[in-house]
Amino acid sequence: MSVLVMKFGGTSVATLDRIHRAAKRVAVEVAKGHEVIVIVSAMAGKTNELVGWVNETSPMYDAREYDAVTSSGENVTAGLMALRLQEMDIPARSWQGWQVPVQTTSAHGAARIEDIPPENIRAKFAEGMKVAVVAGFQGVSPEGRITTLGRGGSDTTAVAFAAAFDAVRCDIYTDVDGVYTTDPRICEKARKLDRIAFEEMLELASLGAKVLQTRSVELAMRYKVKLRVLSSFEEQSDDAGTLVCDEEDIMESNVVAGVAYSRDEAKMTLISVADRPGIASAIFGALADASVNVDMIVQNISEEGRTDMTFSCPNDQVMRAEKAVEAARERGDIRFNDLVTDTGVAKVSVVGIGMRSHTGVAADMFKALAAEGINIKVITTSEIKISVLIDRKYMELAVQALHDAFGLDKAA
Amino acid sequence: MSVLVMKFGGTSVATLDRIHRAAKRVAVEVAKGHEVIVIVSAMAGKTNELVGWVNETSPMYDAREYDAVTSSGENVTAGLMALRLQEMDIPARSWQGWQVPVQTTSAHGAARIEDIPPENIRAKFAEGMKVAVVAGFQGVSPEGRITTLGRGGSDTTAVAFAAAFDAVRCDIYTDVDGVYTTDPRICEKARKLDRIAFEEMLELASLGAKVLQTRSVELAMRYKVKLRVLSSFEEQSDDAGTLVCDEEDIMESNVVAGVAYSRDEAKMTLISVADRPGIASAIFGALADASVNVDMIVQNISEEGRTDMTFSCPNDQVMRAEKAVEAARERGDIRFNDLVTDTGVAKVSVVGIGMRSHTGVAADMFKALAAEGINIKVITTSEIKISVLIDRKYMELAVQALHDAFGLDKAA
Structure with a gap:
């Protein structure tokens, strides 16, 4: 069966209503016959609140404790998303980083994913689970401590899962409907791109187009993960948003993309x-x-x-x-x-x-x-x-x- | 070295200031030469908020996901308490239930603790850690899922750790300064008891004196854990609060205790x-x-x-x-x-x-x-x-x- 990875950012799971809306999107993909891995961020604002508490408690904090505290927001949304899917009669369960396990380095606060053994989740898919809801942004170190990947790390989590499960695509649901030729706030003629090459996206991301975390694009390029950016606030068709892909997959393009x-x-x-x-x-x-x-x-x-x-x-x-x-x-x-x-x-x-x-x-x-x-x-x-x-x-x-x-x- | 268990309830860790105050109490015990295991609840109100979200998302919720969501509040306070102790130059680290591990049954939402292997925490004590801050209320099932012990379960966590580590005492810090002969709001002559027998405490607890969870008293009685109830809002001496103990440890008592x-x-x-x-x-x-x-x-x-x-x-x-x-x-x-x-x-x-x-x-x-x-x-x-x-x-x-x-x- 084909695995699809869907990632929902903080604004897309900011309230119970939005979690519900996101779950409906997941249901659409399940109905198409995909086994789905959903990566969730913390509710918008939650991680900032936790970071604030850590800084106030200990300005020169121990990064291991920073990670133990700041990873908790994703656990909440993962559980709530799994519950919402179950309410829609879709067999789902939540996974925290250490349960998968998402094996990372010990660089607390900015850990790198080293491996995601797919066996545990695959076994549950084989038993009939349709959706694995994974808490983004977090993993577990060789010492068994909780690690986090750095801000925006949930994009990286999503791409890493897509690579580990050889997913057909990694859909990043966010509050914009794709990648534009330039910032629509500055240029009203800005046009949404249907496709963009990894290399172009990397240049655009590091130049300040804040749609995707740079690291996640690098990772997608290395493992040839098809990455799609689309809005969680609109009804979506199969070719919605912008596909970030290998340049061979782009038939014809402008000389300048953006x-x-x-x-x-x-x-x-x-x-x-x-x-x-x-x-x-x-x-x-x-x-x-x-x-x-x-x-x-x-x-x-x-x-x-x-x-x-x-x-x-x-x-x-x-x-x-x-x-x-x-x-x-x-x-x-x-x-x-x-x-x-x-x-x-x-x-x-x-x-x-x-x-x-x-x-x-x-x-x-x-x-x-x-x-x-x-x-x-x-x-x-x-x-x-x-x-x-x-x-x-x-x-x-x-x-x-x-x-x-x-x-x-x-x-x- | 002697191990002391100290448990702080939700009102005792409700704000960063209160966590600071609790940490100072811990420092006093560390200075006395104890190795300390601190059990923390979630900040007051947090668990209720999470339970509310679960109920709204899925009225007939999957108890495994309920546990995954509701256990997160304790992880936050455990990390913050460890950071605060580190700021006071006390070697401390946080432990989530699965890291210890706190092994429980699979009865999600009302799991029973089956074993707490002390090796991992003891090894860290041997390396110089002075305080293990453990997230209360939670454990891990044989299937590797997160479990919770039921409301008020942090008392039970505390007593179980005291039994597993053969602690000299288990101090329950709460918002009252001990166990009274009756409710002071009803009877102004009510007097704080210095000591009370386990059996008496059990009858009082199940009759509605909400100081200690009944299960934790049963557990303390079975393992002969000396249990002390005292206020986290007052300066404390060594004989503050009420000691819940074996009846042999009570020299003389009234025929009626309460x-x-x-x-x-x-x-x-x-x-x-x-x-x-x-x-x-x-x-x-x-x-x-x-x-x-x-x-x-x-x-x-x-x-x-x-x-x-x-x-x-x-x-x-x-x-x-x-x-x-x-x-x-x-x-x-x-x-x-x-x-x-x-x-x-x-x-x-x-x-x-x-x-x-x-x-x-x-x-x-x-x-x-x-x-x-x-x-x-x-x-x-x-x-x-x-x-x-x-x-x-x-x-x-x-x-x-x-x-x-x-x-x-x-x-x-």
């Missing part, structure tokens, strides 16, 4: 750095030691042994970055004339696997921005992505212009 | 029952089948083959009892002229192991009630208890009169 943005960026430039071998390592080593997430890096051509070094980081890490750089200067590790910080920038990116085979995407992008009079401050590129830093005030305009320029309002 | 009452009783009389062998079995079999908790039973002398049969039961079971008796009459199982129900009665009892060796307690009791003009409707006696049914309006008066008559305001 436009992403990140609002809270800062640009920092070290003016007239004394250029010598190892200087980049000295600068970015100091920033890494201070836990600054450096994103883009640009180094100008060196003239007379001096160069300008520009990088970007999140706005709220600017102070930390400035301190780290100044400290490195005081230690004599680096020399520069001035440090110029610009906290008024935003990053806009176009993403698409089509860029691999199509040339001229960067040129089209720059042309579209130039046509709107938007100055580009920094550029970086990867195989399937081009990102630019611009003045923040032009961000919405840039997103709209690029969406138009690459024809994203029309399907391929 | 006066108990039960307000919501009903008296039912079957008038002119056709008396024949097996008639009592026919009546009370029918009532048992209808889940009526029959308490007192009185049968008058039979005259000309007919008799009156009187029994008492909780007020809210009267309708069920009437239906059961009528149905038995319709089936022809019993014959009687009339069924008279009196829902305006209360039960008052005097309890004391001293009755075993002292005569005349019943006579003194009846005399004291007669002196106040209180008519006795039904009498039953056991080895250490005499109970009477009286009009409910005289209940407070009866309790006060008996408290005076047996000199309970003065220590032995």
